[in-house]
Amino acid sequence: MAIEIRAARLDERPDICGLINLAYDAESYGPSLANPVESVGESHMDPHDRPENTRILLADGQPVSTLHIWEREAHVCGDTVHFGIVASVATHPDFRRKGYVRLLMKNAEEYMRAEGWAYGLLFGRFRTYGGSIGWLPVGEKRSQLTWKYVVSAGDCDSPGVRVRPSAERDIPFLSRVYGSRYSRFFGPVVRSHDYWRRWCLKRTREGEYLTVLRDERPIGYFRAGAGHDAVDEIAWTPAKPSVGAAVFAAAVSWAAQKGVSAVSFWIGNDEKTGLEALQTAFGSIARVYCRPDGQAADCDDPTPFRLANRPDGVGIMMVFLNPGPGVLGTADSTESLAHLMAHHSWIYLDGDAM
Numbered sequence: 001m002a003i004e005i006r007a008a009r010l011d012e013r014p015d016i017c018g019l020i021n022l023a024y025d026a027e028s029y030g031p032s033l034a035n036p037v038e039s040v041g042e043s044h045m046d047p048h049d050r051p052e053n054t055r056i057l058l059a060d061g062q063p064v065s066t067l068h069i070w071e072r073e074a075h076v077c078g079d080t081v082h083f084g085i086v087a088s089v090a091t092h093p094d095f096r097r098k099g100y101v102r103l104l105m106k107n108a109e110e111y112m113r114a115e116g117w118a119y120g121l122l123f124g125r126f127r128t129y130g131g132s133i134g135w136l137p138v139g140e141k142r143s144q145l146t147w148k149y150v151v152s153a154g155d156c157d158s159p160g161v162r163v164r165p166s167a168e169r170d171i172p173f174l175s176r177v178y179g180s181r182y183s184r185f186f187g188p189v190v191r192s193h194d195y196w197r198r199w200c201l202k203r204t205r206e207g208e209y210l211t212v213l214r215d216e217r218p219i220g221y222f223r224a225g226a227g228h229d230a231v232d233e234i235a236w237t238p239a240k241p242s243v244g245a246a247v248f249a250a251a252v253s254w255a256a257q258k259g260v261s262a263v264s265f266w267i268g269n270d271e272k273t274g275l276e277a278l279q280t281a282f283g284s285i286a287r288v289y290c291r292p293d294g295q296a297a298d299c300d301d302p303t304p305f306r307l308a309n310r311p312d313g314v315g316i317m318m319v320f321l322n323p324g325p326g327v328l329g330t331a332d333s334t335e336s337l338a339h340l341m342a343h344h345s346w347i348y349l350d351g352d353a354m
């Protein structure tokens, strides 16, 4: 069988969406990517989309395997690097277990390396990508990332404060407060105006951005998950605990109005600033392990994770591509990069949607 791997043309994308749906529909967990197909189908919302980022493998001229790469830039402890997210990996059910995805993944890796990107990420099954394909789970030992703070959504009095859905006119403000908080982390995506407009604010399937105003001036924002009870991204200005406290309190009273009884906050590896603000608002709050949906789990729960390893053998995996600046300077292999990401508590914010 003659095998060819190449970038897909834009006019081939509808057929590629069909191939992805066919591949997922054949599984017990399908049709999870039914219309619109994640990433390829929504790529018109992605400001960084390029035709070359959709790769296909053809067997005797027929497209049978595909994957799509989201091109991104990450904050890495004060530096920035380009990276790629591999998504929508699929092989036609009649062409499985022939090593086609292994070939396609190698091709994707070479493409991303030649672009000069630092690393690749994907969310998938360890057994598919961890063997001969050679990717590794990120942050294997990062149980601390699973801590969340769960606040009861009772009455929360915040005079002069109100919450409204974030809109395009908020972008300069959102961008400024996001940058001042999250650029110190390892992993969050660098967001351009267009990224905020087309990706963060428009892609509301999994959650929404809310702007917090005091006396009608924006003082912060938060992103609430689709169930209104989990806040995994929150930032404020000026950087005072009292301002942060008002934003936390606003998030809780907003959630209470939505009928939610408790809200979980993930405050990341910025525990001091986040915690100070949280405690100013609510006093001492215990931290608990949370399941990925934000709900508090039993502390003895053996499955702590946040967007990382999952007990069912699914999680975020990575591959080393090129040396990067700053803290990335010592990484020269997938193993050393995985170690470094765990050490610096690599994170990926839900608003960036992997």
Ligand SMILES: CC(C)(COP(=O)(O)OP(=O)(O)OC[C@H]1O[C@@H](n2cnc3c(N)ncnc32)[C@H](O)[C@@H]1OP(=O)(O)O)[C@@H](O)C(=O)NCCC(=O)NCCS
Pocket (backbone or CB within 6 Å): 023, 024, 027, 065, 088, 089, 090, 091, 092, 095, 096, 097, 098, 099, 100, 101, 102, 103, 123, 124, 125, 127, 128, 129, 130, 131, 132, 133
């Ligand atoms: C997962 C999927 C993309 C694999 O495609 P494929 O072309 O059959 O994969 P390959 O033959 O290149 O195999 C790649 C690796 O995965 C392993 N693998 C693939 N299917 C597997 C299965 N059902 N059980 C166990 N291992 C499997 C292979 O053994 C190989 O690893 P190895 O080289 O270390 O042995 C395909 O089954 C599919 O389209 N599934 C539905 C969509 C989906 O789940 N996509 C992936 C989301 S993470």
